[in-house]
Amino acid sequence: xxxxxxxxxxxxxxxxxxxxxxxxxxxxxxxxxxxxxxxxxxxxxxxxxxxxxxxxxxxxxxxxxxxxxxxxxxxxxxxxxxxxxxxxxxxxxxxxxxxxxxxxxxxxxxxxxxxxxxxxxxxxxxxxxxxxxxxxxxxxxxxxxxxxxxxxxxxxxxxxxxxxxxxxxxxxxxxxxxxxxxxxxxxxxxxxxxxxxxxxxxxxxxxxxxxxxxxxxxxxxxxxxxxxxxxxxxxxxxxxxxxxxxxxxxxxxxxxxxxxxxxxxxxxxxxxxxxxxxxxxxxx
Amino acid sequence: xxxxxxxxxxxxxxxxxxxxxxxxxxxxxxxxxxxxxxxxxxxxxxxxxxxxxxxxxxxxxxxxxxxxxxxxxxxxxxxxxxxxxxxxxxxxxxxxxxxxxxxxxxxxxxxxxxxxxxxxxxxxxxxxxxxxxxxxxxxxxxxxxxxxxxxxxxxxxxxxxxxxx
Numbered sequence: 001x002x003x004x005x006x007x008x009x010x011x012x013x014x015x016x017x018x019x020x021x022x023x024x025x026x027x028x029x030x031x032x033x034x035x036x037x038x039x040x041x042x043x044x045x046x047x048x049x050x051x052x053x054x055x056x057x058x059x060x061x062x063x064x065x066x067x068x069x070x071x072x073x074x075x076x077x078x079x080x081x082x083x084x085x086x087x088x089x090x091x092x093x094x095x096x097x098x099x100x101x102x103x104x105x106x107x108x109x110x111x112x113x114x115x116x117x118x119x120x121x122x123x124x125x126x127x128x129x130x131x132x133x134x135x136x137x138x139x140x141x142x143x144x145x146x147x148x149x150x151x152x153x154x155x156x157x158x159x160x161x162x163x164x165x166x167x168x169x170x171x172x173x174x175x176x177x178x179x180x181x182x183x184x185x186x187x188x189x190x191x192x193x194x195x196x197x198x199x200x201x202x203x204x205x206x207x208x209x210x211x212x213x214x215x216x217x218x219x220x221x222x223x224x225x226x227x228x229x230x231x232x233x234x235x236x237x238x239x240x241x242x243x244x245x246x247x248x249x250x251x252x253x254x255x256x257x258x259x260x261x262x263x264x265x266x267x268x269x270x271x272x273x274x275x276x277x278x279x280x281x282x283x284x
Numbered sequence: 285x286x287x288x289x290x291x292x293x294x295x296x297x298x299x300x301x302x303x304x305x306x307x308x309x310x311x312x313x314x315x316x317x318x319x320x321x322x323x324x325x326x327x328x329x330x331x332x333x334x335x336x337x338x339x340x341x342x343x344x345x346x347x348x349x350x351x352x353x354x355x356x357x358x359x360x361x362x363x364x365x366x367x368x369x370x371x372x373x374x375x376x377x378x379x380x381x382x383x384x385x386x387x388x389x390x391x392x393x394x395x396x397x398x399x400x401x402x403x404x405x406x407x408x409x410x411x412x413x414x415x416x417x418x419x420x421x422x423x424x425x426x427x428x429x430x431x432x433x434x435x436x437x438x439x440x441x442x443x444x445x446x447x448x449x
Contacts, residue, residue, distance in 0.1 A: 043437060043438075050441065053443070057444055064449065067449070068449075079449070083447065086444075086447075087447070090443050090444070093441055093443060094441070094443075097438075097440075097441055100438060101438060104435070104438065143449045144449070146447065147447050147448050147449060150445065150446075150447035151445075151447075153445070154445035154446075157443075157445070158445075162440060165440050166440065169435070169438060169440075173433035173434075176431050176433070177433070180424065180427055180428060180431070183420070183424050183427075184424060186420075187417060187420050187421055187424065190413065190416075190417050190420075191417060193413075194408070194411075194413055194414060194417070198408065203406070203407065203408075204406070249440075250440075257433050257434050260433045261433060264428060264431070264433075267428055268425075268428050268429075271421055271424055271425055271428065274417075274421055275421065278414060278417060278418060278421070281406065281408050281414060282405060282406055282408050282409040282411075282414060283403050283404060283405060283406055283409070284404040284405070284406045
């Protein structure tokens with residue numbers, strides 16, 4: 001009887017045991033519900049909140065126009081409600097945007113941990129500020145209070161959040177580029193070893209090939225120079241984002257990308273030269 | 285009014301043209317008659333000389349032949365017409381030749397065949413290190429061509445920061 005009871009109990013418990021084993025096999029963060037939160041997921045959140053903001057912004061503009069036209073208490077209340085929703089949606093857009101940047105940077109290769117951590121701290125501070133700001137919006141009693149809240153967020157975004165955003169956008173391409181330059185240097189080193197071997201064996205006159213290798217070094221150096229030029233622009237991103245002394249951050253960001261593209265072009269030239277050396281070595 | 289006058293003038297012009305055309309046979313007949321009249325005059329000339337001088341004049345056959353004196357305008361018109369006809373014939377002939385000539389048929393442009401460069405591989409062509417370098421270079425080239433430093437998806441959002449009532 002006891003055996004029968006135990007068997008029946010085991011049959012009923014079997015699916016739960018299997019499920020528990022499957023759960024324990026997962027990573028701790030995955031089991032906690034953070035399954036696959038990567039840049040793509042963060043970006044989807046950003047796109048979604050942007051859609052919500054656009055809808056709320058349209059409703060806010062309509063309510064504002066009706067309030068300006070009618071000036072009734074009903075229209076005022078409606079305008080206040082729509083403004084609150086719009087401001088909350090706007091904060092959500094900033095939060096999800098900065099989160100997307102954070103994820104992009106965390107997935108970026110070639111960026112040093114010091115640089116990453118510095119930007120993470122600043123991004124997290126901005127995310128926390130806008131989260132706090134969002135929670136305070138509903139406490140505003142009047143439309144003027146809401147306007148003041150909006151100005152506060154505007155000042156914060158233009159003076160700090162936008163700077164961190166552009167710095168992050170400009171930083172992760174440096175990682176890609178430095179990885180590619182490292183690889184170019186490494187390949188060149190391997191080619192030099194092979195040239196040395198050819199010369200030692202006396203199989204071929206390597207004078208010309210060695211001169212070509214020197215040309216490749218020059219190309220890599222020029223690529224590095226361009227990267228340094230791009231890096232020197234980054235400090236220009238900081239500065240007032242509003243007023244007469246407004247900094248054109250978009251323009252500076254474009255200049256950085258342009259310099260990085262020039263740097264990449266020098267690496268392309270270097271690989272072309274390396275191809276020629278390989279062709280020379282592999283043919284008589 | 286002007287229109288009416290214009291309408292009235294048009295039939296008048298028509299009448300004039302018809303009148304002119306009607307005169308053409310008459311004028312042609314007049315010219316013919318004048319030519320006819322000149323012929324006996326010329327034939328009569330030697331007889332008149334014989335009678336007046338009382339001598340026998342032996343006239344040559346050429347002198348006896350009447351000389352047709354066509355109007356200058358008629359000669360010019362005739363020559364012009366002849367030249368015009370010749371030109372028309374030449375043009376027609378050219379057109380005929382052109383139409384009968386074979387049409388230019390579009391043929392594919394011959395593509396130059398590249399003469400393959402004769403590559404004589406060295407002993408390093410199959411070298412392990414060289415093959416590894418080539419593989420790494422292919423990967424690097426791919427990365428260099430595919431990488432994009434600008435991510436347009438992450439442009440700084442443009443939001444409405446100006447909230448005022």
